[in-house]
């Protein structure tokens with residue numbers, strides 16, 4: 001019988017052949033992968049909130065999703081920016097250009 005071929009059981013089902021002990025097999029390997037989100041505060045800017053209407057500090061965040069293999073982050077899958085109001089907690093999505101502009105705005109007012 002050639003290696004890797006299935007065995008016919010009495011009921012007619014195909015059963016996988018067992019590898020010799022100690023031999024590496026792919027059918028028993030566990031692969032742990034997924035994504036993990038990282039939230040990075042970038043800068044705090046002050047402007048009138050669109051939700052509560054108050055002029056309060058707004059935190060600009062970058063949320064980065066990274067592909068993980070065995071819980072080790074390997075590479076970035078997606079990147080988003082948003083601003084969160086410190087008064088009401090309302091969030092608004094930003095483009096990367098708007099987040100970069102917020103950084104420049106904060107740097108100019110130091």
Ligand SMILES: [Zn+2]
Nearest residue numbers: 049052085088
């Ligand atoms: Zn607000």
